[in-house]
Amino acid sequence: MIKEITLQELNPSQFIDEKVNEIRNIVGTGTAINALSGGVDSSVVTMIGHKALGNNLKTVFIDNGIMREGEPARVAGLFKKLGVEVNVVDARNEFFSALRGITDPEEKREAITQTFYKNVFGKLVRESGAKYLLQGTILTDVDETVAGIKRQHNVFEQLGIDPQATFGYKIIEPLIRLRKDGVRKVGQAAGLPPEVFDRIPFPGPALSARVIGEATPERIETVRKATSIVEELLKNSGAFQYLAILHEDRVTGMRDGKRDFGQQIEIRCWDSKDARVAKPTKLPFETLEKLADTILRNVPGVVSVTYNIATKPPSTIEAV
Amino acid sequence: MIKEITLQELNPSQFIDEKVNEIRNIVGTGTAINALSGGVDSSVVTMIGHKALGNNLKTVFIDNGIMREGEPARVAGLFKKLGVEVNVVDARNEFFSALRGITDPEEKREAITQTFYKNVFGKLVRESGAKYLLQGTILTDVDETVAGIKRQHNVFEQLGIDPQATFGYKIIEPLIRLRKDGVRKVGQAAGLPPEVFDRIPFPGPALSARVIGEATPERIETVRKATSIVEELLKNSGAFQYLAILHEDRVTGMRDGKRDFGQQIEIRCWDSKDARVAKPTKLPFETLEKLADTILRNVPGVVSVTYNIATKPPSTIEAV
Numbered sequence: 360m361i362k363e364i365t366l367q368e369l370n371p372s373q374f375i376d377e378k379v380n381e382i383r384n385i386v387g388t389g390t391a392i393n394a395l396s397g398g399v400d401s402s403v404v405t406m407i408g409h410k411a412l413g414n415n416l417k418t419v420f421i422d423n424g425i426m427r428e429g430e431p432a433r434v435a436g437l438f439k440k441l442g443v444e445v446n447v448v449d450a451r452n453e454f455f456s457a458l459r460g461i462t463d464p465e466e467k468r469e470a471i472t473q474t475f476y477k478n479v480f481g482k483l484v485r486e487s488g489a490k491y492l493l494q495g496t497i498l499t500d501v502d503e504t505v506a507g508i509k510r511q512h513n514v515f516e517q518l519g520i521d522p523q524a525t526f527g528y529k530i531i532e533p534l535i536r537l538r539k540d541g542v543r544k545v546g547q548a549a550g551l552p553p554e555v556f557d558r559i560p561f562p563g564p565a566l567s568a569r570v571i572g573e574a575t576p577e578r579i580e581t582v583r584k585a586t587s588i589v590e591e592l593l594k595n596s597g598a599f600q601y602l603a604i605l606h607e608d609r610v611t612g613m614r615d616g617k618r619d620f621g622q623q624i625e626i627r628c629w630d631s632k633d634a635r636v637a638k639p640t641k642l643p644f645e646t647l648e649k650l651a652d653t654i655l656r657n658v659p660g661v662v663s664v665t666y667n668i669a670t671k672p673p674s675t676i677e678a679v
Numbered sequence: 680m681i682k683e684i685t686l687q688e689l690n691p692s693q694f695i696d697e698k699v700n701e702i703r704n705i706v707g708t709g710t711a712i713n714a715l716s717g718g719v720d721s722s723v724v725t726m727i728g729h730k731a732l733g734n735n736l737k738t739v740f741i742d743n744g745i746m747r748e749g750e751p752a753r754v755a756g757l758f759k760k761l762g763v764e765v766n767v768v769d770a771r772n773e774f775f776s777a778l779r780g781i782t783d784p785e786e787k788r789e790a791i792t793q794t795f796y797k798n799v800f801g802k803l804v805r806e807s808g809a810k811y812l813l814q815g816t817i818l819t820d821v822d823e824t825v826a827g828i829k830r831q832h833n834v835f836e837q838l839g840i841d842p843q844a845t846f847g848y849k850i851i852e853p854l855i856r857l858r859k860d861g862v863r864k865v866g867q868a869a870g871l872p873p874e875v876f877d878r879i880p881f882p883g884p885a886l887s888a889r890v891i892g893e894a895t896p897e898r899i900e901t902v903r904k905a906t907s908i909v910e911e912l913l914k915n916s917g918a919f920q921y922l923a924i925l926h927e928d929r930v931t932g933m934r935d936g937k938r939d940f941g942q943q944i945e946i947r948c949w950d951s952k953d954a955r956v957a958k959p960t961k962l963p964f965e966t967l968e969k970l971a972d973t974i975l976r977n978v979p980g981v982v983s984v985t986y987n988i989a990t991k992p993p994s995t996i997e998a999v
Contacts, residue, residue: 464931506936571928608891608928611784611999613992616826621993625985639971641964648959651988662993665945665985668971672933673941673982679931 363498364536371548375407378533382411385531386491392417392484393493394475395445396565397426397434399551399558400495400534403542406549407533408493409443417487418443421479423471424451425565425579428587441550450479451576458567458574462607464679467574471564484528492522496532497542499634539633559590559600560634562677571678572607581605584658585624592650598640599631603654604678612662621662624654628667629676637671683818684856691868695727698853702731705851706811712737712804713813714795715765716885717746717754719871719878720815720854723862726869727853728813729763737807738763741799743791744771745778745885745899748907761870770799771896778887778894782927784999787894791884804848812842816852817862819954859953879910879920880954882997891998892927901925904978905944912970918960919951923974924998932982941982944974948987949996957991 364374382391395405395418408416418438422431435445457474461467484492522530534542539560546556567574569582585603593601604625612621626647631637651664667674684694702711713728715721715738728736738758742751755765777794781787804812842850854862859880866876887894889902905923913921924945932941946967951957971984987994 571930606926606928608926610891611995611997613995618995626988639968644961647988651959651990655989655993662989663987663998664989666988667983668946668967668986669975669982669984670971673975675931675933675938677931678983 361498361501361535363538364541366538366540366544369537369541369544371544374545375410375549378407379411382408382493382531382533385529386412386415388415389491390415390417390487390489391491391493391531392419392487392489394418394480395420395434395438397430397555398495398561399539399542399546399556400497402438402551402555403546403549404493404495404533405438405443406441406546406551410549416493417446417489419446419448419480419483421448421450421475421483423454423475423479423565424576425454425471425567425574427561427566427590428583437552437555448479448483450474453479455574455576460573462572464568467567467679468564471567481527490528492528492530494530494532495534495542497534498536498538501535559598560676568677568679569602570605570607578605581622581658581660582624585654585661588653588657589626589628589650592646592653593628593642596628596640596642596646598628599634599637600676601626601628601640602677610663614662619662622660623663623665624658624661625665625667625678626650627676627678629671631671631676634676637676639666639668639670642666681818681821681855683858684861686858686860686864689857689861689864691864694865695730695869698727699731702728702813702851702853705849706732706735708735709811710735710737710807710809711811711813711851712739712807712809714738714800715740715754715758717750717875718815718881719859719862719866719876720817722758722871722875723866723869724813724815724853725758725763726761726866726871730869736813737766737809739766739768739800739803741768741770741795741803743774743795743799743885744896745774745791745887745894747881747886747910748903757872757875768799768803770794773799775894775896780893782892784888787887787999788884791887801847810848812848812850814850814852815854815862817854818856818858821855879918880996888997888999889922890925890927898925901942901978901980902944905974905981908973908977909946909948909970912966912973913948913962916948916960916962916966918948919954919957920996921946921948921960922997930983934982939982942980943983943985944978944981945985945987945998946970947996947998949991951991951996954996957996959986959988959990962986 393408395401405418431447435447438445454474457470543556562568566579566582570578582605589603606623609620610623612619628640629637630640647666654664715725725738751767755767758765774794777790863876882888886899886902890898902925909923926943929940930943932939948960949957950960967986974984
């Protein structure tokens with residue numbers, strides 16, 4: 360049982376100092392490696408790890424092809440300004456090969472996990488000689504995996520998997536006693552800009568979780584364009600989270616006065632404190648019209664756009 | 680080329696008298712038959728035909744299993760009050776057998792057309808001895824079929840099919856020079872109540888057009904329940920048309936704190952004059968919340984509800 364550090368109990372600077380010491384004690388004069396995704400959890404781990412180990416921490420950003428628009432360059436540039444060198448690795452082919460033909464959401468997650476740990480990142484770790492892996496697992500990841508709500512890609516111990524035996528390295532998880540709100544506080548104290556520590560949540564399987572059915576390069580590109588429009592138009596909405604989902608169902612549309620089957624994008628925008636319960640944000644109808652119109656004009660193949668009006672529960676935040 | 684009678688040119692009473700005479704001249708002392716679906720077109724044809732032929736017109740209502748909630752009894756009761764005896768025929772098994780395993784929207788339409796004309800209604804016509812079939816085809820049905828936008832189930836001549844040779848009877852189409860607005864006027868003049876002549880449009884393939892994928896009895900029951908809720912809650916919205924669509928895509932939901940895949944209902948509500956162009960109705964968010972909540976609480980297996988926010992074009996009114 361992992362003991363939670365609540366937001367009330369948390370002293371961010373003291374927490375950082377403690378974790379820096381712990382990491383130094385474990386790693387010693389060895390080297391560690393971590394994968395930065397650009398999300399708040401892995402960004403905070405990168406800052407703490409860098410503080411602890413300096414150049415003995417190697418940070419890689421794996422471009423899996425299912426990231427948001429311009430993400431690899433954006434993240435690497437941002438951390439360069441913070442004094443952290445990030446090595447961007449192009450692994451798009453590996454991930455799309457692993458995802459080919461897979462439609463089941465759990466199998467997609469599993470394909471991404473296996474490709475990430477066994478092939479791409481596993482290979483990088485072996486080549487780097489690092490024996491320690493820093494990882495941004497938080498307490499909610501553990502809870503949800505244990506409860507069977509969601510299989511987080513970064514939870515091993517709780518599933519009875521020994522990463523040392525399975526993958527050949529030891530995993531250090533500095534954030535495992537925190538929840539998202541605590542991680543954001545620590546990120547702020549660690550010197551991250553608000554665009555990182557206040558970033559809206561993004562799923563582990565990235566945009567592959569935002570397409571229902573097979574995650575082909577073409578379908579990922581479609582949902583990437585829609586995601587970019589939704590994030591731009593809703594960034595000042597004050598909502599907890601907003602996302603675009605590409606459906607597999609085909610619906611009828613019109614092109615040049617004739618019927619033509621096309622694709623549908625669903626937009627979800629949530630009001631929530633901690634993602635455990637959530638309500639659709641009451642966006643003004645003008646905003647909904649602008650979202651639909653911008654997507655229909657700019658995302659090829661899309662003829663229909665919907666807005667989620669169900670609460671969580673019984674819905675969930677993401678579609679899969 | 681069929682010459683349109685515009686709303687401006689139309690004199691409803693005179694139109695009815697002319698059609699009554701035409702039908703009498705064609706049918707003479709023979710008998711005719713017609714199928715009443717409860718929609719405005721077939722209801723108007725029933726009234727005109729009854730006026731022309733009295734008991735020599737036999738009107739049947741075919742319960743194909745894909746009608747709205749309580750529809751057969753409702754329609755038969757309504758016409759009984761108007762002095763028209765309607766024979767309700769239970770053909771649910773025939774239609775569901777024909778629809779089994781079919782997911783393509785065109786193939787679904789075709790299965791319904793074939794079952795209706797060749798098996799169910801064709802058999803009734805043969806048994807009745809009627810040589811004339813009264814049918815509610817309107818000019819828009821012809822236009823859309825010719826343009827390739829939609830294959831209407833009741834347009835034969837324009838597709839080069841001779842119903843006499845193919846099905847063994849002659850088709851009379853009294854409304855073929857009218858559009859929907861004209862039909863409504865004629866319906867009013869023919870003594871139909873507003874609930875019939877002002878009824879929102881409903882597709883020929885009925886609820887099978889409102890499920891994406893296979894139209895099984897169970898899935899039809901799901902969309903029937905949702906349709907009933909949407910029609911009840913939006914009947915005073917002033918909208919041109921409103922509908923519920925059952926998607927084939929499965930999305931994640933929560934049940935007893937655990938993840939559970941469920942179904943999604945999409946609601947569409949349209950502002951339009953003539954269905955050629957349309958905009959989603961700006962429903963108050965409270966109405967959207969009530970729609971979602973009522974569906975989620977009352978329609979088993981549904982965990983997600985969306986509202987269409989795309990215009991026509993590039994969308995269409997219906998999903999398939």
